[in-house]
Amino acid sequence: MKLGELIGPEAALAEDVAGISITGLSADSRDIQSGYLFAALPGVKADGTKFIGEAVAKGASAVVAPQGTEADDVGVPVIEVPEPRHTLSIAAARFFGAQPETSVAVTGTNGKTSVASFVRQLWSRRGLNAASVGTIGVIAPKSTTILNHTTPDPIELHRILAELAGEGVTHLAIEASSHGLQQHRLDGLKLKAGGFTNITRDHLDYHHNFEDYLAQKLRLFRELLQPGDTAVVDIGSEAAERVAAECIARGLNLISVGKRGKTLRLLEAVPDGFSQTLKVLYEGETYEVRLPLVGDFQASNAFVAAGLVMATGATFEEVLPMLAELEGAKGRLDLAGTTDDGAPIFIDYAHTPDALAKAIAALRPYVRHRLLVVFGCGGDRDRGKRPQMGAVATKLADQVYVTDDNPRSEEAADIRRAILSHAPGAIEIGDRTQAIDEAIAHLQAGDVLLVAGKGHETGQIVGNQIIPYSDHDAVAAALKAGEGHARG
Ligand SMILES: CC(=O)N[C@H]1[C@@H](OP(=O)(O)OP(=O)(O)OC[C@H]2O[C@@H](n3ccc(=O)[nH]c3=O)[C@H](O)[C@@H]2O)O[C@H](CO)[C@@H](O)[C@@H]1O[C@H](C)C(=O)N[C@@H](C)C(=O)N[C@H](CCC(=O)O)C(=O)O
Ligand SMILES: Nc1ncnc2c1ncn2[C@@H]1O[C@H](COP(=O)(O)OP(=O)(O)OP(=O)(O)O)[C@@H](O)[C@H]1O
Ligand SMILES: N[C@H](CCC[C@H](N)C(=O)O)C(=O)O
Ligand SMILES: [Mg+2]
Numbered sequence: 001m002k003l004g005e006l007i008g009p010e011a012a013l014a015e016d017v018a019g020i021s022i023t024g025l026s027a028d029s030r031d032i033q034s035g036y037l038f039a040a041l042p043g044v045k046a047d048g049t050k051f052i053g054e055a056v057a058k059g060a061s062a063v064v065a066p067q068g069t070e071a072d073d074v075g076v077p078v079i080e081v082p083e084p085r086h087t088l089s090i091a092a093a094r095f096f097g098a099q100p101e102t103s104v105a106v107t108g109t110n111g112k113t114s115v116a117s118f119v120r121q122l123w124s125r126r127g128l129n130a131a132s133v134g135t136i137g138v139i140a141p142k143s144t145t146i147l148n149h150t151t152p153d154p155i156e157l158h159r160i161l162a163e164l165a166g167e168g169v170t171h172l173a174i175e176a177s178s179h180g181l182q183q184h185r186l187d188g189l190k191l192k193a194g195g196f197t198n199i200t201r202d203h204l205d206y207h208h209n210f211e212d213y214l215a216q217k218l219r220l221f222r223e224l225l226q227p228g229d230t231a232v233v234d235i236g237s238e239a240a241e242r243v244a245a246e247c248i249a250r251g252l253n254l255i256s257v258g259k260r261g262k263t264l265r266l267l268e269a270v271p272d273g274f275s276q277t278l279k280v281l282y283e284g285e286t287y288e289v290r291l292p293l294v295g296d297f298q299a300s301n302a303f304v305a306a307g308l309v310m311a312t313g314a315t316f317e318e319v320l321p322m323l324a325e326l327e328g329a330k331g332r333l334d335l336a337g338t339t340d341d342g343a344p345i346f347i348d349y350a351h352t353p354d355a356l357a358k359a360i361a362a363l364r365p366y367v368r369h370r371l372l373v374v375f376g377c378g379g380d381r382d383r384g385k386r387p388q389m390g391a392v393a394t395k396l397a398d399q400v401y402v403t404d405d406n407p408r409s410e411e412a413a414d415i416r417r418a419i420l421s422h423a424p425g426a427i428e429i430g431d432r433t434q435a436i437d438e439a440i441a442h443l444q445a446g447d448v449l450l451v452a453g454k455g456h457e458t459g460q461i462v463g464n465q466i467i468p469y470s471d472h473d474a475v476a477a478a479l480k481a482g483e484g485h486a487r488g
Contacts (some may be wrong), residue, residue: 003062006037006091007079011064017077020061025095025155027088034059039088040078042066044206052078064088085184089154093188096158098165100131100172103189104308105224107217108197108234110355111301112150112175115195117329118305119173125322126314129168133160134175135349136330136456140164151180154188161189171312176224178203182216186224193230193311194220195304199239200354205382214239218246227251232307234300235260255311257303264307264316269299271365274335278302278323282316289323294333294346295362297355302326331455333362336475339482341445347471349455351378351405353388356452360396369446370398374439375453376432377419379410379461386415390423397450399442400426403435405453406461432460433474440478451475 004018006025023035029051032038038055040048040063049069056063056074063078064087065071071078081087093099106115116132120139123130131140133152138145138160145160151174152160164172176186176194199214207213221231221243231247232255233240247254257264267286268279275292278299291302305326306319328334336347344366350359356375363371373393377386393400402419404412412430420426429435432454439449451471459466 001095003037003077006094007064007081007087008094010087010090011079011081013077013079017062017079020077022061022095025088025092026055027153027155029055029058032058032060034061036060037091038063039084039091040065040069041084041088064091083184085154086187089184089187091188092154092158096162099158099161099190100165100169102170102312103172103174103191104193104195104312105174105176105186105189105191105220106195106197106304106308107176107178107181107220108195109200109202109352110350110358111197111234111297111304112177113329113349114298114301114332115197115305115308116173116175118302118326119308120171121326122305122309122314122319122322123171123173123312125325126309126318128171130171130173131164131169132173133157138164140167140169142167149180150175150177151185153183154185157185158188173308176217176220178213178216179206181219181224182207186220189224191224191229193232193308194225195232195234195308196221196240196243197234197301197304198236198354200237200352201382201385201388202352203382204384205380214242218243221247221250221252225250225252228253230255230307230311232257232304232311234258234304235262236300253311255307257307258300261303264303266299266303269296274366280320287320289320291323291326293326293328295358297358297362298328298333329456331457331471333359334455334472336451336472337479339440339443339479341443341447343443343445343447343449345440345443345449345451345475345479347455347475348450348452350375350452353385353392356389357392357396359450359452360393363448363450364396367398367446367448369444371396371448371450372399372401372439372443373397373450373452374401374403374432374435375451376403376405377415377453378406379408379412379415381408383418386418387422390419390421390426394423394426399439401435401439402426402428403432404430404460405432406457407463408461409463412462432469432471433477436471436474437478437481440475440482
């Protein structure tokens with residue numbers, strides 16, 4: 001493609017520059033090949049503008065860089081733009097071309113993977129060729145591909161979207177992480193609707209403060225969605241009220257859901273085994289549906305998903321009965337097994353204070369004796385949430401085991417110490433397999449065990465190593481050793 005086609009009218013290129021042929025895109029000088037456009041991006045660990053010389057030496061035919069970049073004559077055009085990450089995303093969308101005709105994005109501290117999975121399932125039940133992209137990978141009709149990010153970088157993202165469109169996928173549900181929004185990873189995506197689940201504490205290691213964290217999530221509604229598109233907001237907090245108000249001010253069609261929703265008002269959720277019977281008010285009529293999932297938060301997620309499917313061509317009457325067929329996203333309150341005494345063991349992905357509180361609250365109705373919880377916190381992530389999670393677990397559970405999650409480049413013991421500082425009475429067992437063994441060995445009739453923080457993950461990140469590990473395997477092995485019944 002010609003450079004002018006990729007960064008087009010926005011960059012107001014001279015004719016000769018616009019006519020340069022571009023064979024590929026990269027934001028990493030180490031991946032540059034002859035004829036590539038190099039995007040020089042200032043980052044957290046490094047500054048891409050320092051690698052312009054290397055990129056040109058490797059054959060880059062042009063460079064996109066922030067305004068004011070010091071690039072003496074490097075022999076190829078260095079095009080300065082206000083936000084190179086945005087320019088790269090638009091260029092990637094144009095370079096790879098095809099993307100599914102109907103895409104929705106969901107953002108929020110928790111619930112994104114669940115909502116994206118539910119939207120994909122509901123579209124599929126409508127006979128549509130649907131896929132989802134996010135933390136549990138690319139889930140497409142014929143394949144599942146693991147990703148390294150919840151929201152992929154724009155080049156990887158648009159390569160995936162072109163492949164999906166090429167396979168006939170017409171509907172896409174994607175998770176919009178706050179990092180992804182802040183880094184403009186989704187700016188090239190044509191969206192029809194956006195969902196907002198909630199915003200509580202997470203990622204304050206990256207965003208300067210809560211307001212900045214919220215502002216990044218608001219990009220989805222302030223910039224990426226256009227007037228006339230639809231916003232689905234779970235009105236479960238005052239922050240959500242602010243998001244809803246912004247959506248209305250921006251001319252978005254608002255579908256508000258949840259206990260304080262105006263479009264889909266959740267009137268009642270009554271646990272029924274490991275399901276729940278929901279009563280919902282829609283256009284003045286009361287409806288009932290049995291959701292085969294545990295937890296208030298799953299009802300919230302189901303209605304955000306219903307709103308997104310309604311926003312893309314379904315009627316409420318069509319969608320409601322389909323909620324009864326929903327399956328939870330892997331690692332989100334999975335019933336992983338039961339001991340011989342009938343004590344259930346749930347695996348969940350809760351890794352924030354609010355999520356941990358919601359997961360424990362979801363299981364409380366099933367506890368006749370004690371609720372035990374095994375969890376840790378990720379390294380190189382928000383440190384402030386560690387004592388808060390220790391406090392939440394201690395307040396809401398009856399026995400806490402503090403263990404390792406993904407320490408990454410931090411000392412695991414330091415992470416555990418931060419959690420334990422607010423978890424009096426907790427048992428510290430660094431080795432996660434051992435902690436799960438120990439908790440399961442102590443389960444009695446009437447107990448419930450929650451293993452939280454890693455969910456679907458199939459590895460433990462220690463340093464820059466990913467050690468094969470899964471909570472599901474650890475629970476199954478512990479039950480086998482104790483003669484319990486591990487579910488598949
Ligand atoms: C903090 C963060 O999000 N960083 C992401 C970001 O890196 P960065 O721009 O800061 O890159 P950097 O390492 O500082 O380097 C700056 C630039 O110099 C370039 N470079 C660097 C070295 C070199 O020799 N040559 C060169 O050109 C790099 O390619 C980069 O463009 O852009 C990179 C390329 O897209 C991402 O891989 C990287 O994700 C890191 C690994 C990461 O861990 N991100 C996590 C926190 C993340 O994104 N999580 C969210 C949310 C998760 C959730 O809540 O579920 C997600 O969406 O996954
Ligand atoms: N609507 C919700 N409100 C609060 N907690 C939730 C909600 N939905 C899920 N959770 C909790 O958060 C955990 C993560 O859920 P999910 O993976 O759907 O969120 P996410 O937004 O994709 O997370 P991440 O940002 O890590 O990708 C769940 O395992 C559950 O404990
Ligand atoms: N078990 C993971 C969960 C968070 C993963 C994702 N939300 C991120 O922040 O990268 C960890 O804390 O390391
Ligand atoms: Mg996710």
